[in-house]
Amino acid sequence: MTTTRLKGVLAPVITPFHADLSVDKARLVAHSRWLISQNSGLALFGTNSEANSLSVEERMELLQAVVEAGLPPARMMPGTGCCALPDSVKLTKHAVSLGCAGVLMLPPFYYKGVSDEGLFRNFAEVVERVGDARLKIYLYHIPPVAQVPITLPLLERLSKAYPQTIVGMKDSSGDWSYTQSVLTGFPHLDMFVGSEAFLLAGMRGGGVGCISATANVNPAAIHALYASWQAPDADAQQAALTATRTTIQAFPMIPALKATRAHYAKDPAWVAVRPPLVALTEKQRAELGTSLEARGFAMPGLAG
Amino acid sequence: MTTTRLKGVLAPVITPFHADLSVDKARLVAHSRWLISQNSGLALFGTNSEANSLSVEERMELLQAVVEAGLPPARMMPGTGCCALPDSVKLTKHAVSLGCAGVLMLPPFYYKGVSDEGLFRNFAEVVERVGDARLKIYLYHIPPVAQVPITLPLLERLSKAYPQTIVGMKDSSGDWSYTQSVLTGFPHLDMFVGSEAFLLAGMRGGGVGCISATANVNPAAIHALYASWQAPDADAQQAALTATRTTIQAFPMIPALKATRAHYAKDPAWVAVRPPLVALTEKQRAELGTSLEARGFAMPGLAG
Numbered sequence: 001m002t003t004t005r006l007k008g009v010l011a012p013v014i015t016p017f018h019a020d021l022s023v024d025k026a027r028l029v030a031h032s033r034w035l036i037s038q039n040s041g042l043a044l045f046g047t048n049s050e051a052n053s054l055s056v057e058e059r060m061e062l063l064q065a066v067v068e069a070g071l072p073p074a075r076m077m078p079g080t081g082c083c084a085l086p087d088s089v090k091l092t093k094h095a096v097s098l099g100c101a102g103v104l105m106l107p108p109f110y111y112k113g114v115s116d117e118g119l120f121r122n123f124a125e126v127v128e129r130v131g132d133a134r135l136k137i138y139l140y141h142i143p144p145v146a147q148v149p150i151t152l153p154l155l156e157r158l159s160k161a162y163p164q165t166i167v168g169m170k171d172s173s174g175d176w177s178y179t180q181s182v183l184t185g186f187p188h189l190d191m192f193v194g195s196e197a198f199l200l201a202g203m204r205g206g207g208v209g210c211i212s213a214t215a216n217v218n219p220a221a222i223h224a225l226y227a228s229w230q231a232p233d234a235d236a237q238q239a240a241l242t243a244t245r246t247t248i249q250a251f252p253m254i255p256a257l258k259a260t261r262a263h264y265a266k267d268p269a270w271v272a273v274r275p276p277l278v279a280l281t282e283k284q285r286a287e288l289g290t291s292l293e294a295r296g297f298a299m300p301g302l303a304g
Numbered sequence: 305m306t307t308t309r310l311k312g313v314l315a316p317v318i319t320p321f322h323a324d325l326s327v328d329k330a331r332l333v334a335h336s337r338w339l340i341s342q343n344s345g346l347a348l349f350g351t352n353s354e355a356n357s358l359s360v361e362e363r364m365e366l367l368q369a370v371v372e373a374g375l376p377p378a379r380m381m382p383g384t385g386c387c388a389l390p391d392s393v394k395l396t397k398h399a400v401s402l403g404c405a406g407v408l409m410l411p412p413f414y415y416k417g418v419s420d421e422g423l424f425r426n427f428a429e430v431v432e433r434v435g436d437a438r439l440k441i442y443l444y445h446i447p448p449v450a451q452v453p454i455t456l457p458l459l460e461r462l463s464k465a466y467p468q469t470i471v472g473m474k475d476s477s478g479d480w481s482y483t484q485s486v487l488t489g490f491p492h493l494d495m496f497v498g499s500e501a502f503l504l505a506g507m508r509g510g511g512v513g514c515i516s517a518t519a520n521v522n523p524a525a526i527h528a529l530y531a532s533w534q535a536p537d538a539d540a541q542q543a544a545l546t547a548t549r550t551t552i553q554a555f556p557m558i559p560a561l562k563a564t565r566a567h568y569a570k571d572p573a574w575v576a577v578r579p580p581l582v583a584l585t586e587k588q589r590a591e592l593g594t595s596l597e598a599r600g601f602a603m604p605g606l607a608g
Contacts, residue, residue, distance in 0.1 A: 021389065021429070047414075052387040052388060052412075052414035052415075053387060053388050053389065053412065053414075054388055054390075055360070055388050055390045055391050055394075056359070056360070058388075058390065083356040083357060083387075084356060084357050084358055084359050084362075084578075085325065085357065085578055085579060086358075086359045086362065087359050090359075107580065108356075108357065108579070108580045109413075109414065110351075110356035110357075110413065110449065110450075111356075111449065111580055111581065112448070112449055112451070114580040114581065115580075115582055117582050118579050118580035118581055118582045119579070119580050121579035121580070121582070122579035122580050125325070125579060144416070145414065145415065145416055146414075147416070147451060148580075274388075274389055275389060275412070275422050275423070275425040275426035275429060276411065276412045276415055276418040276419075276422035276423050276425070276426050276452075277415065277418065277422055278419055278421050278422045278425070
């Protein structure tokens, strides 16, 4: 366990697959090691990790593999929020038992239009059933995908009921007015913006960092802005980060991240995704590679 | 295994829980037995079963219990479609191994805006990995909840690629124009409408039955219309069914079904739901009971 709160940049670590679509532990460990070397923490099993395309057992095996490889649980915030309460409890207990500094928790996302009361009970049951003072939960607000929001009244109720456990949020709403409401109304919560496009604004507003898709490929530069957000060139750094993100985001994000990793490591195995996602075509991969090279984009130390 | 195609009325069997929210096998078996006695098949693990609030292991244990209790797999269409391909494959294999006549398959529902290509690959991988000629898949179209539709082009591609396996659909869109397009364009597919409010229209259009929430509490009357849809009083029967449904639907559907079961069996344990759902309040339960009694609604043979 750690007593230090997570902060800075974390990558929702992309999950590599073998050709038969089974999980590729060795590549996951290698990528995680590189991310740590680039000052990125590991938000394993996020949206960009295809977490919900993995079974509970696969998620536990992969987390175990990354921890056993010697990577620091103090820099890990695995996703553990599922539709089914027993799954969320099992994954959360497992993450806490391995010493992970926190967990990122989606609301149950099958039913739509559910009440805050029902969502409160879901999170409360997880907290009570895990029953471990080490547990630190970051609520995952991503209405464009989950379609089930963490409303401000829910956030207030949860953070009051479990002030030692509900310690922060990842906000992937893309809605700055929501982010600002949390920053202003809940200064005791640690706010990670869900995209580095909001990193500078987030830091200026009292946030603690970002958990962003593109931290999988551009971690050092994102960390540099995090570490120097009060420097005179911060706006210029932000503009450069956003431009790189835009280049990648011209393609579907998850396949594009994997294609970028494949391109710079000259390791085409990385392009595999599980259905319902679809890998970029050869043509798209070539176009993305050309666009990134034209920007002078690099992934230093990747072989290391 | 069975060679007879499923048809008629099936209930998406509501799932009972103990006070600690663990699954209640005995009550599930008793309710399933009652449904069969009332001419309803068992679409275990549908939306109204809180299927996605159950772990994969719980779903397998419950299906096993219902089959071991001697209820006929030839009348079963368990839900086996999950976000994660390995889960869908595991549940589908299990259902086929127990001799279930069919499976009801949701698309993976976490990512939104996914391509038909990705969805095709998901279903194709399940078919190929299960690799069993006995497998009969009913695609589950429920865009109001899953938010991921089974489009007509996807349906066409799947039914052409796997004509012996993709044999039908449950349409819970609530959009009659979609239902009609499938009835007209895919006459070889077995159409189950997702609500008995559409039962008569569905039968007149060439459908084979319905899989409806309220079949959990009103199966005999729904079956009666199915069996006599060409009778002179069919429209009157339809109107009565729809009125009963409307009475229940004045409350949140799943808690209301459970409250109805609890009321007529004088068995309050039935009201429990898993988060993120919330049980009806005592007041709501009393109101619902009064409304149903006022309509003369009954659940005959429930104690049997």
